[in-house]
Structures are given as C-alpha cells and as structure tokens.
Amino acid sequence: MVRGRDLTNELIGTINFTEHFWLLVTGALPSAAQRRILDATLVAIAEHGLVPSVVASRMTLAAAPESLQGAVAAGLLGCGSVVLGSSEAAGRLFAEIAARVGGGRGVEPAATEVIGEYHLGSRAIPGYGHPLHKGFDPRARRLFQVAAEVGSSGLHAEIAHAVEKLLPQLVGKPLAINVSGAIPAVLLDAGYPLLALKGVPMLARTAGLIGHLLEEQQRPIGFVMSHAAAQAIDYDGETPSGFRSSESA
Amino acid sequence: MVRGRDLTNELIGTINFTEHFWLLVTGALPSAAQRRILDATLVAIAEHGLVPSVVASRMTLAAAPESLQGAVAAGLLGCGSVVLGSSEAAGRLFAEIAARVGGGRGVEPAATEVIGEYHLGSRAIPGYGHPLHKGFDPRARRLFQVAAEVGSSGLHAEIAHAVEKLLPQLVGKPLAINVSGAIPAVLLDAGYPLLALKGVPMLARTAGLIGHLLEEQQRPIGFVMSHAAAQAIDYDGETPSGFRSSESA
Amino acid sequence: MVRGRDLTNELIGTINFTEHFWLLVTGALPSAAQRRILDATLVAIAEHGLVPSVVASRMTLAAAPESLQGAVAAGLLGCGSVVLGSSEAAGRLFAEIAARVGGGRGVEPAATEVIGEYHLGSRAIPGYGHPLHKGFDPRARRLFQVAAEVGSSGLHAEIAHAVEKLLPQLVGKPLAINVSGAIPAVLLDAGYPLLALKGVPMLARTAGLIGHLLEEQQRPIGFVMSHAAAQAIDYDGETPSGFRSSESA
Amino acid sequence: MVRGRDLTNELIGTINFTEHFWLLVTGALPSAAQRRILDATLVAIAEHGLVPSVVASRMTLAAAPESLQGAVAAGLLGCGSVVLGSSEAAGRLFAEIAARVGGGRGVEPAATEVIGEYHLGSRAIPGYGHPLHKGFDPRARRLFQVAAEVGSSGLHAEIAHAVEKLLPQLVGKPLAINVSGAIPAVLLDAGYPLLALKGVPMLARTAGLIGHLLEEQQRPIGFVMSHAAAQAIDYDGETPSGFRSSESA
Numbered sequence: 001m002v003r004g005r006d007l008t009n010e011l012i013g014t015i016n017f018t019e020h021f022w023l024l025v026t027g028a029l030p031s032a033a034q035r036r037i038l039d040a041t042l043v044a045i046a047e048h049g050l051v052p053s054v055v056a057s058r059m060t061l062a063a064a065p066e067s068l069q070g071a072v073a074a075g076l077l078g079c080g081s082v083v084l085g086s087s088e089a090a091g092r093l094f095a096e097i098a099a100r101v102g103g104g105r106g107v108e109p110a111a112t113e114v115i116g117e118y119h120l121g122s123r124a125i126p127g128y129g130h131p132l133h134k135g136f137d138p139r140a141r142r143l144f145q146v147a148a149e150v151g152s153s154g155l156h157a158e159i160a161h162a163v164e165k166l167l168p169q170l171v172g173k174p175l176a177i178n179v180s181g182a183i184p185a186v187l188l189d190a191g192y193p194l195l196a197l198k199g200v201p202m203l204a205r206t207a208g209l210i211g212h213l214l215e216e217q218q219r220p221i222g223f224v225m226s227h228a229a230a231q232a233i234d235y236d237g238e239t240p241s242g243f244r245s246s247e248s249a
Numbered sequence: 250m251v252r253g254r255d256l257t258n259e260l261i262g263t264i265n266f267t268e269h270f271w272l273l274v275t276g277a278l279p280s281a282a283q284r285r286i287l288d289a290t291l292v293a294i295a296e297h298g299l300v301p302s303v304v305a306s307r308m309t310l311a312a313a314p315e316s317l318q319g320a321v322a323a324g325l326l327g328c329g330s331v332v333l334g335s336s337e338a339a340g341r342l343f344a345e346i347a348a349r350v351g352g353g354r355g356v357e358p359a360a361t362e363v364i365g366e367y368h369l370g371s372r373a374i375p376g377y378g379h380p381l382h383k384g385f386d387p388r389a390r391r392l393f394q395v396a397a398e399v400g401s402s403g404l405h406a407e408i409a410h411a412v413e414k415l416l417p418q419l420v421g422k423p424l425a426i427n428v429s430g431a432i433p434a435v436l437l438d439a440g441y442p443l444l445a446l447k448g449v450p451m452l453a454r455t456a457g458l459i460g461h462l463l464e465e466q467q468r469p470i471g472f473v474m475s476h477a478a479a480q481a482i483d484y485d486g487e488t489p490s491g492f493r494s495s496e497s498a
Numbered sequence: 499m500v501r502g503r504d505l506t507n508e509l510i511g512t513i514n515f516t517e518h519f520w521l522l523v524t525g526a527l528p529s530a531a532q533r534r535i536l537d538a539t540l541v542a543i544a545e546h547g548l549v550p551s552v553v554a555s556r557m558t559l560a561a562a563p564e565s566l567q568g569a570v571a572a573g574l575l576g577c578g579s580v581v582l583g584s585s586e587a588a589g590r591l592f593a594e595i596a597a598r599v600g601g602g603r604g605v606e607p608a609a610t611e612v613i614g615e616y617h618l619g620s621r622a623i624p625g626y627g628h629p630l631h632k633g634f635d636p637r638a639r640r641l642f643q644v645a646a647e648v649g650s651s652g653l654h655a656e657i658a659h660a661v662e663k664l665l666p667q668l669v670g671k672p673l674a675i676n677v678s679g680a681i682p683a684v685l686l687d688a689g690y691p692l693l694a695l696k697g698v699p700m701l702a703r704t705a706g707l708i709g710h711l712l713e714e715q716q717r718p719i720g721f722v723m724s725h726a727a728a729q730a731i732d733y734d735g736e737t738p739s740g741f742r743s744s745e746s747a
Numbered sequence: 748m749v750r751g752r753d754l755t756n757e758l759i760g761t762i763n764f765t766e767h768f769w770l771l772v773t774g775a776l777p778s779a780a781q782r783r784i785l786d787a788t789l790v791a792i793a794e795h796g797l798v799p800s801v802v803a804s805r806m807t808l809a810a811a812p813e814s815l816q817g818a819v820a821a822g823l824l825g826c827g828s829v830v831l832g833s834s835e836a837a838g839r840l841f842a843e844i845a846a847r848v849g850g851g852r853g854v855e856p857a858a859t860e861v862i863g864e865y866h867l868g869s870r871a872i873p874g875y876g877h878p879l880h881k882g883f884d885p886r887a888r889r890l891f892q893v894a895a896e897v898g899s900s901g902l903h904a905e906i907a908h909a910v911e912k913l914l915p916q917l918v919g920k921p922l923a924i925n926v927s928g929a930i931p932a933v934l935l936d937a938g939y940p941l942l943a944l945k946g947v948p949m950l951a952r953t954a955g956l957i958g959h960l961l962e963e964q965q966r967p968i969g970f971v972m973s974h975a976a977a978q979a980i981d982y983d984g985e986t987p988s989g990f991r992s993s994e995s996a
Binding site: 298299300301302304305306308309311312313314315316319320322323326327328329330331332333334470471472473474475476477478479480481482 | 550554560561575578722726
Binding site: 049050051052053055056057059060062063064065066067070071073074077078079080081082083084085221222223224225226227228229230231232233 | 796797798803807971972974
C-alpha cells in the first residue's frame with residue numbers, strides 16, 4: 001500500500017513516475033494539467049551541463065567509483081541556496097505576496113509592499129534576472145505557456161509577472177523572470193505544496209546526475225576537470241601558500 | 250540544447266520526465282514500450298515506508314532543517330550494496346549469463362555455469378528470495394506482466410526465470426524472483442544500459458525521500474525515531490560502554 | 499609545503515594533530531595555551547552516544563558497507579543548525595556583543611541590548627539551557643576551568659557569563675551555559691576564528707563516528723535500530739498511510 | 748561516561764584529541780609511542796592542496812553556503828577507493844602477508860606468495876609508486892623514522908619494506924613505498940585496528956577540509972574552479988552534446 005493505494009494492482013504499470021511523485025508528495029493523484037506542469041518543470045532543469053554540482057559529482061565518482069550513491073549525494077549537496085535554492089526562495093516570495101492578496105489587497109500593492117520589505121532587508125529578489133538570457137529566459141516563457149495551455153495559470157503567475165513589471169521602478173533595473181521564478185509560479189498555481197518546492201529541482205538534478213555519472217564511467221573527465229580547476233587557481237596567482245595540485249595519498 | 254535537442258522548443262511541455270530521464274541516460278528518446286517499462290520500475294520502488302535510508306534521512310532533516318539537500322543526500326547514501334544495490338547486482342548476473350548465451354550456449358547451461366561460479370565464490374544470488382513475500386513477489390510478477398503487455402520481454406527475462414527454476418537444485422531451496430531481480434531483467438530487455446541500472450532505484454528513492462521530507466516538516470518524527478532506536482539498544486542490554494541516548498551539544 | 503612549512507621535515511613527527519589543525523585553520527602554529535583549549539573542546543564533544551547523527555551513520559553503513567566515507571558523510575550531514583550548530587550560533591552571539599563592547603560599551607549593557615534584539619526577533623539564545631544537566635553543564639564548567647588554568651580567559655568568557663546572569667530577568671527563567679556556549683567562548687578568547695567555529699564540533703564528531711563505525715562492523719546494530727525506529731512510529735499510531743517498516747528492494 | 752571514563756573529570760583538559768580518538772577507536776588510551784605514531788600519520792595526510800575532494804568541497808560550499816556540513820560531506824565522499832582508500836588496501840595487503848607469517852612462513856616467501864596472487868587477479872599493489880616523488884616518498888620515509896624513534900617498528904614495517912624489495916622482480920619495475928603504504932604499516936605495528944584504518948585519512952582530511960572551507964568563505968574560488976573545469980573540457984573538444992558550462996537555475 002502506498003498512500004492508501006495498492007502498489008501492485010493500482011499503481012505499477014498504470015501511472016507514470018511523475019504521477020507517482022505527485023502522489024507521494026501530496027497524497028493524491030494529479031490531474032492531467034497538474035501532471036503536465038510538473039513534467040514541464042522537471043524537464044526544464046534536469047540537465048544544465050558542467051555546472052558546479054555536476055563537476056563535484058563527477059570528481060567524486062572518479063575518486064570513489066565503488067559508490068555511485070556517494071557521487072549522486074555529492075552532486076545534490078551542491079543544490080543549495082545559491083544555485084538551485086532560488087526556486088524555493090521565489091516560491092516563498094510569491095506565497096507571501098499571495099497571502100496579502102488573500103487578505104484583500106490588490107496584486108500590485110501587495111507586491112510593491114513585499115518587494116519593498118525585501119529591499120529594506122537588503123535581500124535579493126529571487127527568480128529574476130539571468131547572466132545569459134538578455135530580455136527574457138526562454139524556458140520561463142515556455143513554462144508559463146504550458147500552464148496557460150492546460151488552463152492552470154492563476155494568482156502566482158499573475159504575481160510573478162506583476163513583480164517583473166514593478167522591478168524597474170523598485171530596484172532600478174529591468175530583470176526578467178528566469179526559470180527559477182517560473183517554476184514555483186506554475187507549480188504553486190497547480191497546487192503543488194510550497195514546502196516541497198525544492199524537491200522539484202532536486203529530483204530533476206538527480207536524473208541529470210545519473211546521466212552524467214554513466215558518461216563518467218564511459219568517458220572519464222573527473223580528474224581532468226579537477227586538474228584544470230587547480231591549475232586555474234595557480235594561473236591566477238591566488239594559490240594559497242602550501243597548495244599543490246597533485247594528489248598522492 | 251540537451252543531447253542535441255532544443256530544450257525550450259522540443260522538450261519542455263512536449264516530453265514527460267520519464268522520457269527525459271531516458272534521453273539523458275541513453276542519448277535518445279524512448280519508445281512507448283521503453284517509457285512504460287521505465288515508469289513501471291520507478292513506481293515499483295519509489296516508496297517503501299520507514300526503511301533505514303528514510304529513517305536516516307528524516308533524522309538528518311530534524312537535526313539540520315536548513316539543508317533539505319543534506320537530508321536527501323543522507324538518504325541516498327543508504328542506497329548501497331546491501332539495500333538497493335541488488336538491482337544492479339542482479340543486472341550484472343543476467344548480463345553475464347546473456348553474454349555466454351550470446352557466445353552460443355543455451356540459456357540453461359549458461360545460467361547453471363554462472364550460478365555455479367557464484368556458488369564457488371560464496372557469492373549470494375542477487376534478485377531472488379524475500380523475507381515477506383512467500384512464494385512470489387507481486388511487484389516482480391507485475392513488472393514482467395507489463396513488459397509482456399508492451400511486447401518487450403526478451404532474453405534477460407527468460408534468463409531471470411531460468412535462474413529461478415534452477416535455484417532449488419543448485420542452492421538447495423526455492424527462491425522466487427523479487428522486485429530487485431525483475432527490475433534489471435525488464436530494463437535490460439528494454440535496452441536500458443547496465444552501467445546506469447543503479448540510477449533507477451536511486452531516482453525512484455529520491456522521489457520517495459522528498460515525500461517523506463515534506464511530511465517530516467509537517468509531522469516531525471525524526472527525533473522520536475532516533476530516541477526509539479537508541480532505546481532499543483539500551484533495552485537489549487547491548488549498549489556499548491559509555492553510550493548515552495541523549496544529545497545535548 | 500603546508501602553510502609555508504616543510505611537511506616532512508618540520509611537521510610530521512614534530513607537531514601533533516591538534517597543532518596541525520590549528521595551523522591549517524589559522525596559518526600559524528598554536529601556543530601551548532591555544533592547543534590545550536582546542537584539545538579540551540574537541541574532547542568534550544567527540545562522542546555522545548547514540549545521537550541522531552550516529553544512528554543515521556550506523557544505519558547507512560549497514561545498508562552500504564562498501565562505503566565507509568558515505569556513512570561518515572551521512573553522520574556529518576546531521577551536524578546542522580538544531581544539533582551541533584548551536585556552538586557556531588553562540589559564537590556569533592558573543593562576537594556581536596564583543597563588537598559593541600569594542601565600540602565602547604560595557605559588557606552588561608551590550609549584552610542586554612543584543613539579547614533584547616534576539617528576543618524581539620523571536621530568536622532562541624544559543625548556548626544556554628540543557629535538557630539533562632540541571633543547574634549547570636559540567637563540561638561547560640570544565641572548559642572554562644581549563645581556559646582559566648592556561649591563562650586564556652578573556653572577553654568572550656566574560657560575555658558568556660554576563661549573558662547567563664542576565665537571562666533570568668531578560669527571558670524569565672534561569673538557563674545555565676551549556677557545552678555549546680562554552681566552546682565558542684573559550685575558542686574565541688584563544689584566537690580561534692569565528693567563521694571556522696563549526697569545524698570544531700564537526701572534526702570532533704568525525705572522530706566519534708569512526709569509533710562507532712568500527713563498532714558497527716564488529717557488532718552491527720544499524721538495522722536493529724532502524725526497525726525499532728519504525729516500530730516506535732507504528733506503536734504511536736502515527737504511521738502515515740501506506741507506510742510499512744520492512745525493506746525488500 | 749565515554750568508554751568507561753568520566754568525560755568531564757578524566758578526559759576534558761587532561762588528554763589531547765589524538766589520545767581521545769585512539770580511545771574512541773580502541774577503547775583504551777594510547778601509549779606515548781602509539782600517540783606519536785597516530786599524530787605523525789594524521790599530520791602527513793591532512794592537507795594536500797587542491798585535490799579533487801577539496802575542489803568538490805569548495806564548489807559545494809560556493810553553491811550551498813548555508814551548509815558547512817554539506818561541503819565537508821561532499822569532500823569526504825571523494826575519499827574513496829581510488830584516492831584515499833589505498834591506505835586501507837595496503838593495510839589489508841600487509842595484514843594478509845602477516846597472517847601467513849604468523850602461520851610459520853618467512854616474510855619473503857609469504858610476501859612473494861601474496862603478491863603473486865594479486866598479480867594473478869590483476870590487482871594493483873596498493874601503497875607503492877608515486878607520480879611525483881621519484882625514488883622515494885619523503886613522507887613515507889619520515890613515518891618509518893618516527894616509528895623507529897619511538898621503538899614501535901615491527902612486522903608490518905618489515906613486510907612493507909620486503910614488498911618494496913620484491914616488486915622489481917615480481918612486477919618488473921621499482922616502486923617505492925608511498926605515504927599510503929607507510930601509514931598502515933606504522934599504524935598496524937602500533938596496534939591500531941585494521942578495520943578502522945580508513946578512518947585515519949578521513950579524520951585527517953576533515954581537518955584539511957575545514958581549513959579550505961574557512962578560506963573559501965574568505966577568498967572564494969569554488970566557482971572560478973568550476974568554470975575552469977568546464978572550460979577545460981570545452982577546450983579538449985570532448986564536450987558531450989548539449990553541455991554548457993554556465994549555470995542559471
């Protein structure tokens with residue numbers, strides 16, 4: 001029995017993994033719209049090339065090939081506040097604004113108020129801006145599109161766009177919604193729980209890491225990358241005293 | 250671009266997470282049969298109640314609530330050779346037998362030979378027997394059923410059943426195929442790569458852990474379980490000298 | 499070369515591990531007083547019986563015996579804000595008060611002010627109170643004693659005691675300094691850096707975990723504890739729907 | 748109470764951390780000779796510059812600064828069979844030879860026999876050879892010197908040197924004992940338990956990681972190294988399809 005359902009007769013071979021994940025998190029099976037939105041967010045961030053957590057994971061497998069689970073764990077440990085946590089942080093921002101809207105305020109005044117409080121506390125606005133995608137983040141736009149297609153756009157998407165519109169006057173520069181802003185907006189609108197938001201990028205990245213670690217077994221680059229990483233520091237002249245880039249013990 | 254495909258225009262909103270995972274691991278999109286088999290295996294083992302890795306993960310979140318990623322990592326670190334590794338080990342067993350069949354032998358002689366070598370080396374036969382399910386493991390039976398339904402049954406399933414039939418005479422007792430034996434059999438028949446087999450239970454358990462960790466935030470049991478664990482040892486009179494079950498630092 | 503010193507000729511066989519750790523963290527060798535205080539704090543918290551992080555670590559080794567490093571890592575992941583982080587949090591409290599004293603205020607007014615701010619923000623005062631040791635924590639008292647013996651007591655110890663004296667009137671109940679309050683007080687007085695404070699309980703617990711994991715190899719209790727943990731939840735009638743306490747996959 | 752001793756009155760302020768670690772692992776306090784050998788081995792391998800596990804750990808802190816424990820754990824997960832496990836593997840080699848010497852054989856015939864078996868099984872001889880130190884590893888030589896100074900040299904050191912002498916004729920090239928060979932030789936001679944051997948490099952590296960992670964907070968290089976690592980792969984033309992070196996989510 002899983003969440004009150006017969007695993008063998010009701011679930012295996014009947015529902016797909018995305019539906020099962022939704023069931024495990026919420027206790028109920030998703031609607032087709034909910035499933036499609038969750039799928040879209042998971043697909044959007046599963047793979048991102050040689051990002052820090054992937055580099056760390058591949059180096060770990062190179063050093064400890066007996067433990068695939070250790071390499072996956074090392075990769076997930078880099079899914080923190082700076083790198084993947086912005087999805088959850090943006091979710092908290094939208095939920096805070098939504099709570100005030102629920103209390104009777106308009107979306108724009110509520111957003112202005114909460115952004116003002118972030119500003120006062122010198123907190124960055126999570127989910128906006130991007131080093132590469134100038135103008136807009138195509139993945140974010142696509143996620144909002146999918147949500148609209150399945151008829152699931154709601155208050156959180158509205159808030160996300162209201163914040164984007166307010167940012168130039170409130171923080172002084174235009175910052176487009178990025179994928180970490182779009183993910184919580186469409187998931188919260190779909191009824192996915194706020195406290196499990198971080199689970200979505202983590203599950204997605206686990207899939208990505210497994211792909212990378214298969215490749216690391218077949219075409220190892222972990223030590224090459226580690227050497228290059230250490231050399232880069234040597235080159236910059238910032239090597240701390242006593243550092244050497246070789247490993248022997 | 251992910252594996253040569255345009256992430257935004259070809260993948261997000263178009264394929265589901267299971268298809269994306271298959272793409273990340275193999276470099277190609279799965280057929281409908283492959284997708285359905287992968288889904289069935291992921292659903293079969295995502296959630297298993299308060300198993301050791303889940304207990305460890307929930308305790309870790311209780312102690313370090315600032316790091317969801319740390320709690321997931323702690324849970325995955327318990328996906329090792331004893332607990333979840335049997336899927337991969339069974340996959341290696343079937344692949345070894347399949348290789349000899351490929352070399353021209355019959356399934357039964359090849360299986361007899363390889364099992365004999367395991368026996369000589371005092372190695373357990375992974376993927377067979379179960380402490381709870383006497384007779385057969387219903388999840389294993391269901392997985393083979395799904396594979397048959399989608400027309401994907403092949404050599405590895407045949408080998409898995411041949412081994413089951415041979416075990417009574419070769420090791421002296423009947424041992425039914427369990428879910429850890431069925432998973433690699435149906436995945437290998439579907440063309441999923443042997444070296445990434447362990448990724449399937451790991452991805453599935455990540456989903457299960459995220460469900461548990463949401464619940465741990467809402468209904469904490471981590472410290473209760475830790476206390477009970479320590480008490481159980483006190484009770485059994487096996488407390489190592491100097492052990493105390495309280496935590497203060 | 500390590501921190502500008504010749505590893506083979508100056509360090510191996512000449513300095514001990516505690517001195518080396520101080521060197522790695524600060525870049526200089528410790529005085530005899532500094533070394534003795536660091537030793538005292540490391541000894542005070544290395545071993546604490548079957549606390550959650552130890553339970554999690556032993557369960558992880560039981561499930562994945564091929565990876566000792568995974569079991570140690572799982573144990574360290576439970577050294578978080580709730581369980582071992584209070585040393586660092588108390589260090590930040592003392593450092594904040596010390597900064598204001600440095601700005602010309604008396605210890606008592608500065609402490610009153612900072613505690614008031616914690617109170618306003620509904621933040622707990624870290625480093626005080628203990629579920630077991632009523633009146634005082636003998637390990638804390640001993641650490642202050644050691645610091646006094648080596649002539650290293652300073653402003654942070656003074657602040658720690660001033661806070662203890664102020665707490666009854668400021669928070670309404672007497673709360674004695676515990677070991678997590680004493681550790682940062684004596685270390686900061688000895689010149690150990692604030693940003694590396696958490697490293698002391700972590701290094702200490704690594705030593706404790708290695709002792710436990712040797713024992714787990716010799717007298718396994720990981721699965722017994724896991725079973726008891728799951729049973730405790732069954733017993734309490736709080737089992738989430740669909741949970742089972744057995745593991746088969 | 749820790750291992751039958753009163754923590755506050757007998758241990759804190761009385762023994763040092765190395766003695767406490769020995770106590771936690773063996774249940775007894777070390778002699779002066781045992782303590783000095785354990786110190787020498789811990790000092791010899793605590794710090795090794797920007798090795799893969801350190802790079803992985805610093806990247807992890809950069810991505811998840813809220814969790815120092817996660818970064819330490821990620822670093823330790825790279826202490827595996829390839830990188831730091833050779834100490835333990837060499838210890839098993841020496842113990843196997845010692846067991847046969849205990850059975851009445853001479854050191855040289857026993858070593859020849861066991862090395863022959865390793866050779867037959869295509870297993871590398873752990874603890875010998877070094878990419879940098881041609882001729883001999885100065886740290887290994889120093890460790891044997893320390894052991895001799897304290898009168899602790901015994902059968903395992905004798906075996907380690909006998910193996911070194913036999914290697915040219917048995918494997919066709921001279922390979923000097925390295926630090927991973929010297930560590931288990933001197934520790935086993937000192938009475939340190941074989942099953943806890945891996946704990947020594949792990950404890951040592953924890954100390955090294957804490958030093959690196961303090962530095963990472965003060966002079967961050969984690970993302971610089973990650974970028975260089977990804978660039979190195981781009982440069983080599985081996986970038987898997989779809990890889991990009993930037994991170995945005």
